[in-house]
Amino acid sequence: MSADGKSGLQLRSLIKKSGELEISLVEIPTPEPATDEVVVRVEATPINPSDLGLLVGAADMSTAKAAGTKDAPVIRARVPDAAMRAMAGRLDQSMPVGNEGAGVVIRTGSSESAKALLGKTVSMIGGAMYSQYRTIKAGDCMPLPEGTTAADGASWFVNPLTALGMVETMRREGHKALVHTAAASNLGQMLNKICLKDGVDLVNIVRSSEQADILRKIGAKYVVDSKSPTFMNDLTEALSETGATIAFDAIGGGKLAGQILTCMEAAINKTAKVYSRYGSNVHKQVYIYGMLDPGPTELTRSFGMIWGVGGWLLFPFLMKIGPADGMKLRQRVASELKTTFASHYTQVVSLQEALQLSHLAVYGKRATGEKYLINPSKG
Secondary structure (H helix, E strand, O other), rough: OOOOOEEEEEEEEEEOOOOEEEEEEEEOOOOOOOOOOEEEEEEEEEOOOOHHHOOOOEEEEEEEEEEEEOOEEEEEEOOOHOHHHHHHHEEOEEEEEEEEEEEEEEEEEOOOOOOOOOEEEEEEEEEOOEEOOOEEEEHHHEEEEOOOOHHHOOOOOHHHHHHHHHHHHHHHHOEEEEEEEEEEOOHHHHHHHHHHHHHHEEEEEOOOOHHHHHHHHHHOOEEEEEEOOOHHHHHHHHHHHHOOOEEEEEEEEEEEHHHHHHHHHHHHHHHOOOOOOOOOOOOEEEOOOOOOOEEEEEEOOOOOEEEEEEEOOOOHHHHHHHHHHHHHHHHHHHHOOOOOOOOOEEEEEEHHOOHHOOOOOOOOOOOOOOOOEEEOOOO
């Protein structure tokens, strides 16, 4: 890391055609800012599940080995042969990682909008955030409110806008309440706060009593445990009370998406006036937006014929609603950054520490309550 910010370390992920993942740190020159660009010294950038998808790809991290030195660590792991086809588009390309982050603007281009950011702490979106310096368009930066640190603003985009996007999708598609899985996650807690504030009923599906407690402590009313022997009955009851007919599923694989649709249908049929062999005429929708379980999605079709299972991603959603509505969502995040959209981290690590096997084993599990923040300027 040069004192003048002319060059700095960047974390790179490479999957070779030989089937080996290599994660390393590379010293790269910092591009000089164009007219409408700024150079940011990155001080905080979260490790989100979406970042892990690029960082480790389909590698089997139980095969991970450490190499290199303390200052320039290297992690290597095997990618199973069966997973190589999915990695075809990125083979032999050294890729920068990190969707979002925050830091201080240290140099700017000549435009007024760029110069106005000099010395300010800003949040950014645009990739390659696991870097000590980032040259980026001024328009991709959001100045943080006075008294907000880089760590406060680092997770300003992916989780907050995903949570807001779920509620917005619910409204636009004509549903009145929603379901969320892996619900005690950082994102799930934000979604609860939004729904409580906006008066929207939310059914939270968790995988342990500890996760249920996390949500109840922040005011969640409907919490069901998928590991409970009474799960299907509990879920049907919660769906019956809320009328939720849209779900956002972070798990992806396994039976859960189908179970949600089955329970939605059962809840609707509780008040059905007549029997139909085709099922209810109420549309039931599950959007899969994560892959905590990368296996096949299993559907046992016991929920009639009016249903959908599809994928949902933040960036296509933002493109669909357009810049004006997207800006309204961003402005809400900025105004509630320390309340509704506050993120909590269990560890703050340097770039080098992020490549220690002990840390990688923890954040690589994508476990609830183990959220890591990288400070590329640390140590």
